[in-house]
Amino acid sequence: MAEAEMASAIEVDAIQEIVPPPQFTLHLLLLIRTAQAQNGIKHGEFSRYRRHCTNRLQALYKALKFQHGRTKYQKKKLDPDNINDSRQVLSQILE
DSSP: OHHHHHHHHHHHHHHHHOOOOOOOOOOOOHHHHHHHHHHTGGGGGHHHHHHHHHHHHHHHHHHTTTTOSSSSSOOOOOHHHGGGSSSHHHHHEEE
16 A cells, blocks of 8 residues: 555656746747848848847847856857747847
8 A cells, every 4th residue: 555655656756847848939030031121131231230140149148148258258058958038049040
């Protein structure tokens, strides 16, 4: 009897440990096409679009507090387990 209760307690613990990862919705094509159209690609100004992407990336890093350091550049890795905001995924796409 005690073994059956212990087995059911282990099964309940195993079920509680399985947590699905959060799901994010990003409309990538729409986001990229509008950014390109509004920031120079339509007129062939690729340097303007590059500046836009760089500024957007820096703004995302600052908002997410994902700075790389003051002196020497040290790239920080973003693991899929640590992602908890869709902006983190967007920052990886803009790189």
